[in-house]
Amino acid sequence: MSDLAGKTAVITGAAQGLGRAIAMAYAQAGMRLALLDVQADKLKQLAQELNTDCLTVAADLSQAADTQAAIDTVLREMGTPHILIHNAALLITRSMQQIQLADWQKEVNIILQAAFILSKAVWQPMIDAGGGRIVYLSSGSGIRGFVEEVAYCPAKHGQEGLMKVLAMEGQPFKIAVNTVTPGAPINTPMSAMNYTDDLKQQWVDPMALTPAFLHLARQPLGGLSGERLNAWELSQQVGG
């Protein structure tokens, strides 16, 4: 039996792309899953395909109340998670001249506000449980600027900052907080919308990155924290 069997993972943005791949890998390891996404139908369909104990919560993570209600449901129904992976994001490229405040807020809220609300909700339960693991999906946009990423880029930078603070505050409580950047072009709906044809020639199945997420779930309490990890490189190192 897998060492992760029966342990609970919360994964946001699980309806498609990388989040879906992580959910499949965790299900194969026998983990119990709480899957959050705004795409309710896709989420339900995935849950039917996964042969594991699985709670799906349809939620718009750009909305604070919806996000709070979703994680409250997860904590009530599944208890304190072994690992929280905040993977949901939205990238719509728009220049400063084009973007409106409401569009900016939506992207920032999904990426950064939800990271805060979800982490805050599990923080005390993880302290009470003796520790835990929190992961935010970052990006090259978490450390560099890109034209027309007026919302996505600062939000990803914000996640990196939140990770650094929470890793320090979490250290005495054995709560590990890390960010993960894909590190390789991945074949996901977000990529299909944004990659050049050249990049699409090189993209890999997001399942190729899942060993990194299994590795993070396997970290002992008090393990790896405060790091910005490269999922592609880490997956090559730790293997399937």
Ligand SMILES: NC(=O)c1ccc[n+]([C@@H]2O[C@H](COP(=O)([O-])OP(=O)(O)OC[C@H]3O[C@@H](n4cnc5c(N)ncnc54)[C@H](O)[C@@H]3O)[C@@H](O)[C@H]2O)c1
């Ligand atoms: N695709 C890439 O090349 C790439 C590169 C760097 C980082 N990332 C990051 O990896 C993660 C996964 O990316 P992906 O390519 O699988 O993206 P994707 O767009 O294919 O999937 C994102 C998921 O987030 C969900 N989501 C979007 N808005 C939401 C909302 N308001 N509420 C709840 N859920 C919502 C979507 O429904 C979807 O299931 C993201 O954090 C992304 O920023 C991706």
